[in-house]
Amino acid sequence: xxxxxxxxxxxxxxxxxxxxxxxxxxxxxxxxxxxxxxxxxxxxxxxxxxxxxxxxxxxxxxxxxxxxxxxxxxxxxxxxxxxxxxxxxxxxxxxxxxxxxxxxxxxxxxxxxxxxxxxxxxxxxxxxxxxxxxxxxxxxxxxxxxxxxxxxxxxxxxxxxxxxxxxxxxxxxxxxxxxxxxxxxxxxxxxxxxxxxxxxxxxxxxxxxxxxxxxxxxxxxxxxxxxxxxxxxxxxxxxxxxxxxxxxxxxxx
Amino acid sequence: xxxxxxxxxxxxxxxxxxxxxxxxxxxxxxxxxxxxxxxxxxxxxxxxxxxxxxxxxxxxxxxxxxxxxxxxxxxxxxxxxxxxxxxxxxxxxxxxxxxxxxxxxxxxxxxxxxxxxxxxxxxxxxxxxxxxxxxxxxxxxxxxxxxxxxxxxxxxxxxxxxxxxxxxxxxxxxxxxxxxxxxxxxxxxxxxxxxxxxxxxxxxxxxxxxxxxxxxxxxxxxxxxxxxxxxxxxxxxxxxxxxxxxxxxxxxxxxxxxxxxxxxx
Ligand SMILES: Nc1ncnc2c1ncn2[C@@H]1O[C@H](COP(=O)(O)OP(=O)(O)OP(=O)(O)O)[C@@H](O)[C@H]1O
Ligand SMILES: [Mg+2]
Numbered sequence: 406x407x408x409x410x411x412x413x414x415x416x417x418x419x420x421x422x423x424x425x426x427x428x429x430x431x432x433x434x435x436x437x438x439x440x441x442x443x444x445x446x447x448x449x450x451x452x453x454x455x456x457x458x459x460x461x462x463x464x465x466x467x468x469x470x471x472x473x474x475x476x477x478x479x480x481x482x483x484x485x486x487x488x489x490x491x492x493x494x495x496x497x498x499x500x501x502x503x504x505x506x507x508x509x510x511x512x513x514x515x516x517x518x519x520x521x522x523x524x525x526x527x528x529x530x531x532x533x534x535x536x537x538x539x540x541x542x543x544x545x546x547x548x549x550x551x552x553x554x555x556x557x558x559x560x561x562x563x564x565x566x567x568x569x570x571x572x573x574x575x576x577x578x579x580x581x582x583x584x585x586x587x588x589x590x591x592x593x594x595x596x597x598x599x600x601x602x603x604x605x606x607x608x609x610x611x612x613x614x615x616x617x618x619x620x621x622x623x624x625x626x627x628x629x630x631x632x633x634x635x636x637x638x639x640x641x642x643x644x645x646x647x648x649x650x651x652x653x654x655x656x657x658x
Numbered sequence: 659x660x661x662x663x664x665x666x667x668x669x670x671x672x673x674x675x676x677x678x679x680x681x682x683x684x685x686x687x688x689x690x691x692x693x694x695x696x697x698x699x700x701x702x703x704x705x706x707x708x709x710x711x712x713x714x715x716x717x718x719x720x721x722x723x724x725x726x727x728x729x730x731x732x733x734x735x736x737x738x739x740x741x742x743x744x745x746x747x748x749x750x751x752x753x754x755x756x757x758x759x760x761x762x763x764x765x766x767x768x769x770x771x772x773x774x775x776x777x778x779x780x781x782x783x784x785x786x787x788x789x790x791x792x793x794x795x796x797x798x799x800x801x802x803x804x805x806x807x808x809x810x811x812x813x814x815x816x817x818x819x820x821x822x823x824x825x826x827x828x829x830x831x832x833x834x835x836x837x838x839x840x841x842x843x844x845x846x847x848x849x850x851x852x853x854x855x856x857x858x859x860x861x862x863x864x865x866x867x868x869x870x871x872x873x874x875x876x877x878x879x880x881x882x883x884x885x886x887x888x889x890x891x892x893x894x895x896x897x898x899x900x901x902x903x904x905x906x907x908x909x910x911x912x913x914x915x916x917x918x919x920x921x922x923x
Binding site for chain 2: 556558559561562564565566567568572576577580581583655
């Protein structure tokens with residue numbers, strides 16, 4: 406098989422399966438096996454996309470939610486990676502806090518939204534901070550894991566060359582841990598996005614989450630699902646971007 | 659600067675109580691400036707332990723290492739090391755791996771690339787400059803690590819079984835090139851190896867180590883002329899040195915093997 410075909414095969418399989426699943430669902434709804442008042446027909450959902458773009462400013466909301474997630478992502482990196490390094494350097498800190506960080510990762514933080522509201526007001530800041538809090542733990546843990554897995558000899562090469570502490574970070578530890586850091590970031594951003602949309606829904610404020618809340622309250626099921634589709638789109642865009650950034654970083658180190 | 663390397667009464671133990679292992683016991687020797695010394699001994703006799711120690715990478719130990727008579731505490735700028743484990747940086751391509759030490763020193767890019775390219779060619783990797791280690795064979799990766807250390811042109815060169823993952827032919831040729839540079843720069847060189855022929859081919863002196871505790875058993879002076887071309891490598895004198903070393907090592911190696919069997923059984 407020529408290369409281009411091979412490259413298109415996987416996405417084609419994915420899209421076709423999706424279409425097949427949608428068609429099956431449609432058939433179940435048309436034949437009244439599944440009530441259309443519980444699950445809207447896929448064709449209605451597709452049609453609703455145009456409507457919510459026109460009437461509900463969905464593009465602006467998409468950008469708002471993505472922007473908030475991006476902001477959380479930056480905070481997660483700026484705080485999570487240094488904490489990972491700190492836990493790696495200090496055996497005491499690691500023994501004291503590693504389990505806590507893991508527990509933090511499992512906490513349903515979105516339920517603590519009233520606390521965040523009190524602290525940061527009903528604003529985008531609350532949403533970004535909550536997204537950060539929800540996604541930081543995997544980055545800490547994965548950074549720590551990547552550093553721990555860095556082979557001793559690579560560090561020794563640096564030491565034998567009188568490397569400075571800064572150079573050790575930039576030129577050896579960070580690049581060695583980079584793949585793990587990105588794994589953590591992918592997990593973390595997923596948590597962030599879920600929690601951001603969740604809190605937008607709960608406090609009825611901001612981007613896609615609020616829209617989903619409104620449409621659901623109006624019982625516009627097709628519109629609700631179409632809006633959820635935009636959340637998936639945001640997640641896909643983030644994954645694609647991260648893959649590019651990671652590849653670029655690996656090349657420049 | 660005088661680049662004599664002195665190792666005095668070095669001892670290193672691992673563990674405590676009944677399971678403690680004395681890896682190296684009271685080892686002392688000098689390597690004079692420009693001298694090529696090999697350290698040979700059976701697997702597990704403490705060669706790498708000594709290597710890390712001399713490189714200043716081990717913290718607690720007994721004894722002293724000195725460069726030009728001055729005790730060193732930690733890695734020393736005159737010392738360059740080639741490690742036994744695979745040590746090419748996986749995220750750097752060949753040329754950037756080889757230029758690593760030069761980059762740390764802040765050498766301008768053009769000059770650095772030129773020097774790196776020279777050493778890449780020297781270890782026979784021209785054409786692979788832009789490849790990453792994952793795209794190379796084990797032996798090629800090891801050559802990247804050798805080139806990286808050579809490119810830094812250290813006054814004292816420490817190598818821990820640098821040719822172990824190479825085939826016999828590449829090993830011979832690369833050994834030749836390394837000694838060429840070593841002679842040219844008058845580098846003080848300590849090579850750790852378990853190849854008898856390699857030790858005789860390259861060295862002025864050979865230190866033979868015992869197995870557990872790792873002590874120096876004997877020192878063999880190699881009086882063969884340089885460059886050691888094919889005539890010398892195939893001469894009876896060369897063979898005699900190898901046989902002599904084997905006589906020494908055989909006993910140690912079989913003790914090492916027995917210890918391993920004992921541990922396994
Ligand atoms: N970190 C460590 N902890 C405990 N024991 C160790 C450690 N490192 C080495 N040893 C022990 O010290 C002894 C010497 O090890 P070393 O790596 O120096 O051997 P070597 O001579 O380099 O062997 P080889 O030729 O196989 O590389 C071995 O018996 C090993 O079990
Ligand atoms: Mg060893």
